[in-house]
Amino acid sequence: MQRRSLLAGSAGLLSVPFIAPSARAQTGAGGRTEIQFWYGLAGALGERVAEQAQRFNESQDRYRVVATFRGSYPEVMSGAIAAWRAGTAPHIAQVFEVGTATMMGAGPAIRPVYELLGEAGIELDPQRYLAGVRGYYSDTQGRMISMPHNSSSAVMWLNLDAFERAGLSTTDLPKTWAEVRAAAQAIRARNAAEMAMTTAWPTWVMYEQMSSLHDVALATPANGFQGLDARMNLADPIFLKQTEMLLEMQRAGHFTYGGRDGGGGAAFPAGQAAISFNSSAGRAAVQREARFRWASVVLPHHADITQSPKNGVIGGASLWALTSRNRTAAEYRGVAEFYRFISDVEQDKWWHQVTGYVPLTLAAYEASKAEGFYERNPGADAAITQLSRAQPTPNSQGFRLGGFVEIRNIIQEELERGFQNQQNAQTALANANRRADVVLRNFERANRR
């Protein structure tokens, strides 16, 4: 038996030479069933994930979750997929939200949450979870496919010292883009900060969140929730308005492009940027590094388009149970037990308070509120407010687009060309729309069965 698994393992390794040790279920010391859990959070957040697994291991004596850091989100995802192809997939992989459509399309490779829980006889009412979180990871029938784990939303970060230097109010903070622009202009005019405004995650903040807030689809119909045939909707006036605003602000020196993905995130805690947009999970870093007064508030909206913005969308990652040959019922059961454990109010509350991610369950939010957590940490509930302030519409429930990582990059690339004065807003959006549609069509072809 041992020899056979060794051979199988080496064959798997050879066909995918760059895959490191296989994630094979073992019954470790003390007769515990081992559950391999690959995650992609580095630094302090990664330590919290390891702690979460440890708390689970200490809470019972039948399963042991072995949490391993496997690089960035894209690396965890491609690593887990390659491992699945080689027959050595981990039991649980943490996959970022943009990978959701790809994972959902992977029928035999994944075990949906509702199935796992059903087999294990565990009752977890989907209604316990925050609507914005649950919707993103459920199928069209409302059944949860992946387990919410770490969810955040984008919020606006303001350097109140810079606001004061610019002669702006530090209590009546900007709520609309017009007010943000006026503030940026004042900050630049008084030279109150090195950068008036910057952003991390340009596509997520400036396009995905804005699409949701203004109830306009990023892709029609329903952002891909209804099937693989969705088409990009970047020609909508809201995206043109948004892009033109960014290009104009950049030309006037009111907006500084901070690079792709998380690249723009460092300027705010360092005190260089007066206004920044970033994940609410950046809170820990700001708290630790910022040497100035700051606030985190909900994202601005265009008041001429809507007076009552909808909910924002989440970012972050969820947990996917992967299949493998010879995977036993006990192992799946262990995964289900882990899911139950992290959804427990006490555990969820702990996770929410130490990481800055939004709570997964409403109960953990209520418990934190009752404890006075948000009075001690003003602004920590901005993301929760933003996620739950409206009933999600088909345009604001999230995105289920194949090749979404690539689409995000395409939008960033075309935006960068706009910032370089190589094209105007309209051309940038037309190019992004055309290129992203190609990605969607290719995904449709490869996944139609």
Next chain:
Amino acid sequence: MRRKVIFGNKLLPYLLLAPQLIVTAIFFFWPAAEAIRYSFLRQDAFGISVMFVGLENFQDLFADERYLQVVWNTIWFSFWVTVLSMGVALLLAVLADRHIRGRNTYRTLLIWPYAIAPAIAAVLYIFLFHPSLGLLGRALNGFGVPWDYRLNGDQAMLVVILAAAWKQVSYNFLFFLAGLQSIPKSVLEAAAIDGASPSRRFWTVIFPLLSPTTFFLLVINITSAVFDTFGIIDALTGGGPGNATQTMIYRAYVDGRVNLDLGSSAAQSVVLMIAVMALTLVQFRFIERRVHY
């Protein structure tokens, strides 16, 4: 007449070659064959539905004007990395070959950058050129030069070329120095007695005698610029802004590992394979003829 050694046993030579052949087959031919096979398929990330599409992956690739830009980027990037790293290395080697105090120290110091991991090299360049963190970047902006390689494609290309060339200089320096030291002193002295000036001695005696080294380095440098600069580009610019610093190998990585489009990534690998074969052929057929051994 040379004495021939003949092994009676026909099996023995194959047996002795076997380890090398097995390694080559498993680590070179098998993955290459797999890449060729994948390039004719279209599949989802998990390989659950696989479809034969013929040459469609290649057609899509060459119909994509951005891929043609990536090919051009690769040529431009490799050309400048090779020229810069070899030029600077030759200059340094000629200088370090002279009788100067502490030349062993200089030589050792010049070799150091080669031992630096690409990601660290990139971080060093970020600390130099980043518009708000970098020493030079800040200075440039301070002098009123609008410097931001994260947004300006030409500046981004300049930074990755500099970083990649800098890292390659040490290696070239080492070989040029060895080449210079192997040139017989008597030849140079004869030229000097005939009244040839130092620069004339360099171009008519030293440079031709160095040509085997130069040729070897040319092959190595072009190959490493095309294939071995992934780390620097990834850590410095991530291929951006736009596609300004995306090279063929970087794009193959992004499409395969990030975008999970294995068909296109495999097709790009096959294109690279063909490019390498063509490049090697050209180098050995046309350039090697001009090399004096």
